[in-house]
Amino acid sequence: MSAFFGPLEADGRVPPRQQTRAAAFLISAHGALARQFALALPARFDAAWQAELNAQFYRESEIVSLLMRATAWVPDLALSHMTVSWEMAWLPAPVDGIADHPLAQAIQLSTLAHAVHAGIRPAALLPTEANASDPFVMALRRIEFESGRQLQAQILFLKGPDLLPFRDAVSAALERRHAEVRRLWRETLESIGIVSCE
Amino acid sequence: MPFLRHGSYRIRYELDGPADTPAYVLVNGLTQYSELWGSYRDALIARGFRVATFDLLGQGISDKPALFINQDDHVAVLHRLIGELGDGPIFLSGISFGGLIALRYAIEHGARLSGLVPMSCFAELSPQLLLIGNALRTGLILGGTGYLQDLLLPMNLSDQWLKPLLDNLDSVKRQGWLVNDVYALQNLMESFLDFTPLTPLLSAIATPTMILNGEFDFLTPRALHETLRVEIPNSALVIIPRAYHAFTLEKAALTADLLARFAEDVMAGRWQGNKQVLIAPEDAGGEFSPFPAGYDHLRAIPVQRTAT
Numbered sequence: 001m002s003a004f005f006g007p008l009e010a011d012g013r014v015p016p017r018q019q020t021r022a023a024a025f026l027i028s029a030h031g032a033l034a035r036q037f038a039l040a041l042p043a044r045f046d047a048a049w050q051a052e053l054n055a056q057f058y059r060e061s062e063i064v065s066l067l068m069r070a071t072a073w074v075p076d077l078a079l080s081h082m083t084v085s086w087e088m089a090w091l092p093a094p095v096d097g098i099a100d101h102p103l104a105q106a107i108q109l110s111t112l113a114h115a116v117h118a119g120i121r122p123a124a125l126l127p128t129e130a131n132a133s134d135p136f137v138m139a140l141r142r143i144e145f146e147s148g149r150q151l152q153a154q155i156l157f158l159k160g161p162d163l164l165p166f167r168d169a170v171s172a173a174l175e176r177r178h179a180e181v182r183r184l185w186r187e188t189l190e191s192i193g194i195v196s197c198e
Numbered sequence: 199m200p201f202l203r204h205g206s207y208r209i210r211y212e213l214d215g216p217a218d219t220p221a222y223v224l225v226n227g228l229t230q231y232s233e234l235w236g237s238y239r240d241a242l243i244a245r246g247f248r249v250a251t252f253d254l255l256g257q258g259i260s261d262k263p264a265l266f267i268n269q270d271d272h273v274a275v276l277h278r279l280i281g282e283l284g285d286g287p288i289f290l291s292g293i294s295f296g297g298l299i300a301l302r303y304a305i306e307h308g309a310r311l312s313g314l315v316p317m318s319c320f321a322e323l324s325p326q327l328l329l330i331g332n333a334l335r336t337g338l339i340l341g342g343t344g345y346l347q348d349l350l351l352p353m354n355l356s357d358q359w360l361k362p363l364l365d366n367l368d369s370v371k372r373q374g375w376l377v378n379d380v381y382a383l384q385n386l387m388e389s390f391l392d393f394t395p396l397t398p399l400l401s402a403i404a405t406p407t408m409i410l411n412g413e414f415d416f417l418t419p420r421a422l423h424e425t426l427r428v429e430i431p432n433s434a435l436v437i438i439p440r441a442y443h444a445f446t447l448e449k450a451a452l453t454a455d456l457l458a459r460f461a462e463d464v465m466a467g468r469w470q471g472n473k474q475v476l477i478a479p480e481d482a483g484g485e486f487s488p489f490p491a492g493y494d495h496l497r498a499i500p501v502q503r504t505a506t
Contacts, residue, residue: 121379144342151380
């Protein structure tokens, strides 16, 4: 077990089996966010913050598209059942203590997005010898960088004045989402010989 | 790897050295992690101290609260860690953000301390520090941890330290980048959004206090340390020659020696703060010099102090 991808191939690429499983997880998570953002997008905007929702939808879609093309895919039978467990985990979860349904929905989407953007750092798994010109390596770096930026929308909303009366409920929901997303990511990595430093 | 518990969170800490000796507790700066105190552990243990280090909540291997980190939590964690150290003398030192936490601990629990060493520290946010802090936070948000490191390295370290590393800066930054997450650093920075100045409370610190300030500290310049010197009764301000904000990284041997000598002086009854201003030696083991009488230590050019 290592804390990083590898052993790398001779040209500094991440082994295709590791690429396949890590990319499948990331596509599942970011794809779920893209779908949920798409469903939350109104046909016509009536508030400024909806512009950010639009941006988040397209960035999540971009991440999915990027990984589809940058990954060196190989057949992986285990993905069928792993994908089911991931997809189940991304389903909207109730937020205890908030009766307002639209608000609770917004919070649950934000907590999932926060957990994915903050808790998953794929570029931190790249060893220093990884080939910087490899598309998969470039994709992971781009995803981590973009996640840090996208995260700001979730931070602004979850820390914002509108949710101040629900601070404990929001924090609890977010910590639960973080724990769940990190567990799934950790298990995925362990299945390809990578041990988490957490 | 031992952990303390703080509510539902785990705090990674490390104790080194014999249990029956005086202890030094070292508190990290914002982007640090406890391994950076490695040379201090060795030097202080060799001088007869036990050394306690830890990752703050939100740093390194400690848990990282997802949304909020309150500075009170850091003080509570520090209190718990010091509680692990028994009844012997405790010396507490912290750099920058960690120095602020050490100050807050000394205000709340000063009776437990034998000595305090705030380094590159501040008790209030001057307009410059507030605006620099805001800019650094924006840099973190827009460019990630790597960009924050890019801003901090030239601001806080000397040309002499940086020059041989210029072709290898990525490896210098890598461990800090690996163990620190954007959201957690942001939470630590945003714990200042409701910051209340500590200045009115500093006079409550009765413990002997040695304030260390780099000669060329741009981030927390002399005036911010002067507030500590003026307000803390049994304090002395020691200026580290040719040093910048992160002198604990750059001048570890000298700083560890200063920490050990301070504690030895306090325990031997030799320490006299007297709110004096001293210049540290260039190297470990050298002599302190008093700041030249009649000159203003807040100026960067030799200007005679005006009579007040």
